[in-house]
Amino acid sequence: MKKARQIEVFNQTGDKITTLSKRDAWQPVIDKVRLLKTLATQFDMRLKPIRIELLEGDKLHQKGTFLHFTISPGNGSENLKALTIFGLGAKGELQFLYPIKEYKDSLLVEQFPYSVPEMTVGPSLGEENLVIVLCDTPAKELHKLLLRVQPKLPAPAQLLPHLGDCQVGEYAVFSGI
Structure with a gap:
């Protein structure tokens, strides 16, 4: 039986971000990069950057590893x-990832630093990005959009109107076998 050809995808700094087989569609990866570039433009220069810390540190995280962010x-x-x-x-x-109504997650965080619920490195290995949005009021329309489109990505034009007076931060996590 012939093994499917694997294609490695690298980011602009040479880090391997994922591996695709011929059957996998490229478009979701391209859409992810476009969305991340758009989100990077939403950094509000009037506000200080969101502090995101991964307690396990910046390294290659193995599948099944638990990650703890603050x-x-x-x-x-x-x-x-x-x-x-x-x-x-x-x-x-x-x-x-948050807030999830079924878990009765609060829309407002009362005390910082906030410990994000524990996450597990899953089967989609490579570069995974955690996106944090902090606003002065709950972004309920953003939540509805994200719930409606997942697992697909929203187009940047769909997302931007819901970011109003918010600060956006992003953290790249690299994972492998």
């Missing part, structure tokens, strides 16, 4: 307490 607004006086978190998988899939 986040804080750059400046507590900015009153950014409404938290939204979503992940972008290595193959361009979206996962809405």
